[in-house]
Amino acid sequence: MTPQQEFAQNITRRHFFSQGSHAVGWAALSTLLAKSGLSGIAGGAEGPAGVEQLIGHTHFPGKAKRVIYLHMVGGPSQLDLYDYKPVMDEWYDKDLPDSVRMGQRLTTMTSGQKRFPIAPSMFKFAQHGKCGMWVSELLPYTAKMVDEMCFIRSMNTDAINHEPAITLFQTGNQVTGRPCLGAWASYGLGSANENLPTFVVLVARPTNTEQVQAISARLWQAGYLSGEHAGVSFRSGGDPILYINNPPGVPPEIRRKTLDGLRALNEMNFNALGDPETHTRIQQYELAYRMQTSVPELTDLSKEPESTYQLYGEEAKKPGSFAHTALMARRMAERGVRFIQVYHNNWDTHGNVAGRLPDQCRDVDQPCWGLVQDLKQRGMLDETLIIWGGEFGRTIYSQGGLSKKNYGRDHHPRCFTMWMCGGGFKGGTIYGETDDFSYNIIKDPCHIRDWHATVLNQLGFDHERFSVKHQGLDQRLTGVEPAKVIKDLIT
DSSP states (O other): OOHHHHHHHTOOHHHHHTTOTTHHHHHHHHHHHHHHTOSOOOSOSOOOOOTTSOTTOOSSOOSOSEEEEEEETTOOOHHHHTOOOGGGGGGTTOBOOHHHHTTOOOOTTTTTOSOOBBOOOSSOEEEETTTTEEEETTOHHHHTTGGGEEEEEEEEOSOOSHHHHHHHHHHSSSSSSSOOHHHHHHHHHOOSOSSSOSEEEEEEOOSOOTTOOOOOGGGGOOTTSOGGGSOEEEOSSSSSSTTOSOOTTOOHHHHHHHHHHHHHHHHHHHHHHOOHHHHHHHHHHHHHHHHHHHHHHHHOOTTSOHHHHHHHOGGGGSTTSHHHHHHHHHHHHHTTOSEEEEEEOOOOOSSOHHHHHHHHHHHHHHHHHHHHHHHHHTTOGGGEEEEEEOSOEEEEEESSOOBTTBOOEEEEOSOEEEEEESTTBOTTEEEOEEOTTSSSEEEOOEEHHHHHHHHHHHHTOOTTTOEEEETTEEEETTOSSOOOOOGGGBO
């Protein structure tokens, strides 16, 4: 951001009103135009930092106005869900050839194994839709909508362990401390509502909790962007946000008077030091005050018709379940939340695939289908990008004991499957191919940087120009290594 842009954003109210008799008129006209969509402004206080861009503008019209990102924490097994490998039935309990492994780095969980025995999927697959996508029997609802989905079977990453792998997906770098994708979306698009956060985080509880991973708040931080762009975490039980309600004996008028006093003190601090984060603090206090009314309405599902639960399933009536979380994501999307990040845990199937993977799939299968159908019938799917995937895939060889009825799989960063729906991604697309072992990519690889560039493109941003100046560098989500928008995925 240029010094002129930063000054314009942090100008004091007194100075603003002293600039001309038409200032209030300008502000009113700008607000009306932004709400009507005539100004070309995305509606936020901030925008991308490309020097040729005005604050609040996208680089070009984006197909997606909002994102619902469903992250399956632990790494779903592409071999048991989407990447059908029937040839592996002939390889049961044979060793993975060195010519396939090619000296790939292994985790400490399997690096000490004497053998790497092939574990074909125990689950049945069938082709579905006009596109002919192979889908496991574990996902019957997903199988019904494959022609609306865009599958990438050739995703690949640089990280082999969970924390750096999730961090890389979320922030574009394995090292923490950088803005996540949701923060970038908030920064670039700005707010589309006045009473809810621009970026919200929801953590769903899995039915099976055999091996859950830690989910750190560092994943939804704003990094070197203004703190207002960090994700706001909603809890699955009790008050959705801590301290959303006034304490006993504190009526709304006392709360308002308290906030007015805090605002005055913060304005004094800003006038003395000029720290823009002081204005962020003021804005967050005001948003929190407005959320005391908007959040209870958002989380009250009593007016949802029974047809809603026929879409998402009866589990949607249980707070904290994935189905309930998916329904909450739709309610947030229709109220103007730009980026909804959902985490669902326990996909780290190092063992007991037979006992765990069916539970995981039951948790998410119908709710994902319901979410797509719900947005579609409301006319929102075309402008809402839904993302589903984990931080890496799983190995074809078994970790630990192997039988035809059960096995485990280790982390596999070389190839895995993700899907997108809506937001201008091309329905019925199957992109990329892997070898017979689902171990190496043989056609159309898609690195995380390419995926980030493509997602930003759908939001209206050129990833090479969508940057912010920090420590003398033009920092970008896609970093400095080559990245490209994959045109075959989008309309």
